[in-house]
Amino acid sequence: MDVPKLLEAASLLVPEEIATENDLTVNDVWEHLTHDEWEVALGLLEELGDSHPLPLSFWQALATAAEQMRLERSAAWCHWRCYEARHxxxxxxxxxxxxxxxxxxxxxxxxxxxRPMWNIGPRTSTGEPDLFVAGLWVELAPFMEPGGRATVRLAPLTPSDWQHVRPGQTITMHEDRTVAGTAVVLDVQRPSAPAAP
Structure with missing residues (x-):
């Protein structure tokens, strides 16, 4: 499927009443699509997807369109959102x-x-913190500096190990056995349907 058709298919999955904080709607996407402004349309669809949960097929279509346009960061973001839609x-x-x-x-x-390790509470049989792997996406920044602070999104390698994690919980990041950072969980949204195997 070519880029315009992928973007059109994705836009059809966005309810008409959804708007972003900037009052952008799916009608704005269609306006850009009619002028062959595919990269702008992709960006608007990503923004609409950030303002309201949308189905896996929406993010899959955007990921494929971004790959075809060779927009690596957008493709990576859309694949990340596919993971979040599942898990x-x-x-x-x-x-x-x-x-x-x-x-x-x-x-x-x-x-x-x-993909650092995280201490999310459980202990090993010897009483040591049990560490669990989760990928890390920094929101609104291309890099994270030592000593920096940012809102991040986590993609657990084994989501079932993270079922007990709740907002307000403090967890620690590890790149080895020492603590590399401390995080306070802001939001946990479970998938609306069980993930496919």
Missing amino acids: GVIRADLTLGPADHARRQTPFPGAGVL
Whole structure:
């Protein structure tokens, strides 16, 4: 399927009454599609998807369109949202340790590349914190600096291990056995339907 058809198909999945904080609607998307402004239409659809939960097929269509337009970050974001549509959303306020007190000395990319371990509460049989892997997407920033603070989205490697995580809970990030950062869970949204195997 070509880019315009993918974007048209995705826009049909957006309820007409949905609007973003900037009062953008699906009608604005159609306006850009009629002028072959595909990248703008893609960006507006991503924004509409951020303002209201939309189905997996919406994000799949956007991911394919972004790949065809060679928009790597948009494609990565849409694939990330596909994961969230299947498994749910966990957002947290993360503060990294400063470079002079932590293992990490350099910034890391914010687009879901880093997959650190997290202490989310459970303990091993020996009483040590049990650590669980989750990918990390930094909202509104291309990188996260040592000592920085940002809202992040987490994609657990095994979502069932994270079922007990709740808003307000403090969790810690680890790139080795030491604490690399501390996060307070802001939001947990479970998927509306069970994830397909």
